[in-house]
Amino acid sequence: MIRIERLRKSYDGLVASDDVSCRFEKGKITVILGGSGSGKSTLLKQLVGLERPDSGKIFFEDRELTGLSRSELYEIRKKMGMLFQGAALFNSLNVFENIAFPLREHTRLAEPVIRAMVTMKLEMVGLRGMEQLMPSQLSGGMAKRIGLARAIVMDPRAVFYDEPTSGLDPISAGVINKLIVDLNTAMGVTSVVVSHDIPSSFRIAHRIIILFFGRKIAEGTPEEIRGSEDARVLQFIRGEPEGPIPFNRTEKNYYDDILRVP
Numbered sequence: 001m002i003r004i005e006r007l008r009k010s011y012d013g014l015v016a017s018d019d020v021s022c023r024f025e026k027g028k029i030t031v032i033l034g035g036s037g038s039g040k041s042t043l044l045k046q047l048v049g050l051e052r053p054d055s056g057k058i059f060f061e062d063r064e065l066t067g068l069s070r071s072e073l074y075e076i077r078k079k080m081g082m083l084f085q086g087a088a089l090f091n092s093l094n095v096f097e098n099i100a101f102p103l104r105e106h107t108r109l110a111e112p113v114i115r116a117m118v119t120m121k122l123e124m125v126g127l128r129g130m131e132q133l134m135p136s137q138l139s140g141g142m143a144k145r146i147g148l149a150r151a152i153v154m155d156p157r158a159v160f161y162d163e164p165t166s167g168l169d170p171i172s173a174g175v176i177n178k179l180i181v182d183l184n185t186a187m188g189v190t191s192v193v194v195s196h197d198i199p200s201s202f203r204i205a206h207r208i209i210i211l212f213f214g215r216k217i218a219e220g221t222p223e224e225i226r227g228s229e230d231a232r233v234l235q236f237i238r239g240e241p242e243g244p245i246p247f248n249r250t251e252k253n254y255y256d257d258i259l260r261v262p
């Protein structure tokens with residue numbers, strides 16, 4: 001469904017995606033795991049066309065994205081849904097209008113059809129009846145569910161989730177996890193989830209990819225990842241502060257740094 005080949009992306013010399021190749025299989029949930037700054041969001045942004053890689057290729061249903069014009073990319077992005085980290089709802093629009101937004105933007109559907117489609121998606125996320133609320137009146141978990149309803153309102157082929165459970169209590173996180181799995185089963189979508197929530201990831205993933213300083217260091221089923229012998233993978237999934245993953249990212253000498261005269 002989605003394939004990336006030798007993706008590289010740097011910001012001012014910092015390599016955020018380092019020669020990453022992998023596949024996101026059709027109808028499966030793939031979780032991209034990694035510590036803070038390991039390049040998960042950077043990879044996601046390239047997958048959905050929000051950032052262009054410096055080199056490498058991205059195939060979405062066999063169409064190569066990196067060479068496409070803005071308008072061609074815009075067409076392909078109609079097949080993608082994205083749930084942003086903070087839900088990214090439009091603060092001045094109520095719940096109904098937030099979910100209807102992609103339909104108004106991309107289609108010429110009549111109002112009764114839009115109403116029916118929004119109601120169906122609200123039912124799927126369990127929040128029918130909340131149409132008139134404003135984003136400021138929603139809890140964090142509700143906002144994510146509304147963001148999810150908006151992400152799937154165009155019936156996308158792939159849904160991308162940026163840290164869907166971050167900042168949520170365990171029950172709200174469990175609700176979001178169940179929704180990701182249910183949507184995956186009910187709509188057969190390909191799901192790509194960026195996360196550092198280890199328990200949630202192992203619960204929902206068909207496949208897991210682990211990034212470390214922009215590089216892919218592991219890929220496999222949750223069982224395969226648990227059985228990994230890579231000390232970096234084990235430290236990460238066990239959440240251990242001591243191990244091969246350094247606390248500090250810079251290789252510059254500490255004493256040179258503090259004694260440096262400006």
Ligand SMILES: Nc1ncnc2c1ncn2[C@@H]1O[C@H](COP(=O)(O)OP(=O)(O)OP(=O)(O)O)[C@@H](O)[C@H]1O
Pocket residue numbers: 011012014015016034035036037038039040041042043196
């Ligand atoms: N627009 C940008 N300009 C400069 N550097 C960036 C930019 N976006 C990301 N980076 C850098 O790229 C690296 C990877 O960042 P990224 O946001 O992809 O990590 P992440 O794994 O998603 O982290 P987190 O879990 O903390 O969100 C970081 O060192 C970050 O500082």
